[in-house]
Amino acid sequence: MAASKQSGGKKSSGSKELQVSEVPLSEKELKESFRQMLLIRRFEEKTGQQYQMRKFSGFCHLYVGQEAVAVGSTLAIELGKDYVFTTYRDHAHGLLMGIPAGEVMAELFMRESGCSKGKGGSMHLYNGKLRFMGGNGIVGGHIPPATGAAFASKYRKEGAVVLCLLGDAAVNQGTFHESLNMAGLWDLPCIYIAENNLYGMGTSVVRSHAEPDLYKRTECAYGIPGFQVNGMDMLEVYEATSEAVERARKESRPTFLEMVTYRYRGHSMSDPATSYRTKDEVGEWQKKDPIERLKIQFPGLFSEDYVKDVDKEVRQEVEDAIKFAEESEFPGQSEIWTHVYVDCPGYPKGDVSPNKYAFPYDEYK
Ligand SMILES: Cc1ncc(C[n+]2csc(CCOP(=O)(O)OP(=O)(O)O)c2C)c(N)n1
Numbered sequence: 001m002a003a004s005k006q007s008g009g010k011k012s013s014g015s016k017e018l019q020v021s022e023v024p025l026s027e028k029e030l031k032e033s034f035r036q037m038l039l040i041r042r043f044e045e046k047t048g049q050q051y052q053m054r055k056f057s058g059f060c061h062l063y064v065g066q067e068a069v070a071v072g073s074t075l076a077i078e079l080g081k082d083y084v085f086t087t088y089r090d091h092a093h094g095l096l097m098g099i100p101a102g103e104v105m106a107e108l109f110m111r112e113s114g115c116s117k118g119k120g121g122s123m124h125l126y127n128g129k130l131r132f133m134g135g136n137g138i139v140g141g142h143i144p145p146a147t148g149a150a151f152a153s154k155y156r157k158e159g160a161v162v163l164c165l166l167g168d169a170a171v172n173q174g175t176f177h178e179s180l181n182m183a184g185l186w187d188l189p190c191i192y193i194a195e196n197n198l199y200g201m202g203t204s205v206v207r208s209h210a211e212p213d214l215y216k217r218t219e220c221a222y223g224i225p226g227f228q229v230n231g232m233d234m235l236e237v238y239e240a241t242s243e244a245v246e247r248a249r250k251e252s253r254p255t256f257l258e259m260v261t262y263r264y265r266g267h268s269m270s271d272p273a274t275s276y277r278t279k280d281e282v283g284e285w286q287k288k289d290p291i292e293r294l295k296i297q298f299p300g301l302f303s304e305d306y307v308k309d310v311d312k313e314v315r316q317e318v319e320d321a322i323k324f325a326e327e328s329e330f331p332g333q334s335e336i337w338t339h340v341y342v343d344c345p346g347y348p349k350g351d352v353s354p355n356k357y358a359f360p361y362d363e364y365k
């Protein structure tokens with residue numbers, strides 16, 4: 001079930017029935033992971049509806065289908081200590097890092113009670129205290145800061161590791177290669193997870209990558225072991241990430257994990273996803289659904305009644321989140337310059353007059 005120990009290997013557990021004693025997670029952890037995947041699924045479905053009802057606007061990228069990657073990987077880290085950087089497809093990661101569902105929804109609704117104070121929106125969820133470093137809109141843009149956070153953790157002897165989640169398309173960006181070169185050279189405790197959902201917008205990986213097996217790239221180029229993982233299987237994701245976390249913590253070595261997964265919905269809310277893939281292809285991947293898979297693996301834990309109860313509970317949590325968001329105010333005009341840069345002495349907090357909006361460079365010479 002674990003990702004192949006050998007760099008570049010492939011292994012799949014299949015969806016056979018398992019006993020709790022055979023896996024490295026407790027019954028409580030399995031049940032919580034199930035609840036989290038279902039919460040993300042319902043949160044995203046409802047988010048899509050709210051968007052279509054024009055309750056909010058802007059970019060919005062849903063995570064439906066990819067739940068096992070976010071849940072399995074964040075389960076393998078220490079919340080509050082380790083850092084997570086991700087892309088604009090970030091609602092799941094925000095929820096899993098501990099941001100209450102109401103604050104995530106309020107951010108999508110651009111309200112002041114949102115986790116980024118209504119100034120970030122769907123693509124820029126953030127909570128520095130929880131060490132959730134976003135929510136980043138530029139493809140590959142967050143890979144250098146994530147690598148920098150791993151450097152800082154090592155330099156300060158913090159013992160924290162960094163999870164840097166990225167899309168398959170980001171693997172072709174220069175930032176990926178520059179960052180992995182440094183991580184390999186300086187032995188940085190960074191785990192790079194490429195969520196390979198087979199497409200960058202409407203372009204398939206096979207059409208755009210000279211080497212479509214992404215995991216093969218990093219060992220030879222940067223000395224960073226690469227593994228391919230079944231991203232539709234929460235247990236495999238957890239085990240592969242745990243091995244990488246151990247390597248990062250004990251040896252301060254980076255790892256690259258290619259998690260093969262699928263997004264059921266379009267790239268963003270404006271993409272109907274009908275022109276570049278077939279209904280049959282979507283249907284084939286839905287048969288590998290990560291939530292169903294966990295149910296099949298542990299039928300004793302997830303009876304029909306149990307699943308119904310959890311579903312009811314998470315649906316309510318999402319309804320409460322929408323209510324919280326709708327009842328929150330939009331940020332006032334005085335907020336326009338706050339939280340743009342780090343607060344510092346002399347910075348004109350809440351003052352919108354343009355002549356005062358100068359960064360106090362002199363104080364920093
Ligand atoms: C540097 C840059 N180029 C182009 C874009 C426009 N863009 C947004 S998402 C995206 C596709 C990224 O695909 P992938 O990395 O596979 O992530 P996924 O959306 O599949 O999760 C592109 C080209 C961007 N945001 N940043």
Ligand SMILES: [Mg+2]
Nearest residue numbers: 167168199200
């Ligand atoms: Mg992709």
